[in-house]
Amino acid sequence: MDRFKVEVVAQTPNPQQTIYAAMHQDYAEGFVWHERDRWPDETECGDIVIKHLLKGGRGHYGPLEHPQIVLNCGWFPHSTMQQIRTHRVGVSFDVQSFRYTGSRIIDVAAGRQAVEEVFYLRPLGLYSDRQGKRYEYTKAQRQEDLEWCLTACRRYQERIQQGFSEEHARGLIPFDVRQHWVLSANVRSLMHLLDLRWKTDAQLEAQKLCEHIWPHFKGWVPAIANWYEENRLKKARLAP
Secondary structure: OOOOEEEEEEEOOOHHHHHHHHHHHHHOOOOHHHHHHHOOOHHHHHHHHHHHHHHHHOOOOHHHHOOEEEEEEEEEEHHHHHHHHOOOOOEEEEEOOOOOOOHHHHHHHOOOOOHHHHEOOOOOEEEEOOOOOEEEEOHHHHHHHHHHHHHHHHHHHHHHHOOOOHHHHHHHOOOOEEEEEEEEEEHHHHHHHHHHHOOOOOOHHHHHHHHHHHHHHHHHOHHHHHHHHHHOOOOOOOOO
């Protein structure tokens, strides 16, 4: 959907083996690092983690907090960033600041960038509000909103030219300006985020963010992702 993008910046190698080592140290007499040559391989460790930590609703999530993944999320609306940052248990963010990145607003006013490269508007179609009332977002309405964004960019440009600070002028731009951010999470906290923001009643753009995160999560911890898909995905269970 749209221009949304999520890419991996960095991730803990052998994450399922890392979880296994943490779990094993909980009950091992010795120093588990000394046994590393005898640890099961990554795939087998994934199976062990499922069997001893997750299967049957055991919910022993502590060892899952050790592996980390760092993601670069791009072109999402400001509102999505706010929704995601609400649930920051075990998740860290560095978010693009409009105190320092206002040049693209001026580029829109000057015709050097398209409005929709810098601002997000929902696609045309049928929607409903929180009370279930349905409405249609029409082509004509969307065009009006694009023109409103352009007008706001021109006002922003005018205020900057008048000597306003960026943090003052940014108050004039539409709320859903696009933002990029870097997000880091451990396996447990990322599942927590998916539980809360990939539910069917979550806001559309937050669901799309989770859709973009999911292939990276599945490629990184495949056994855990398969267990999650079968047992928790979109089931609106209480987040661990």
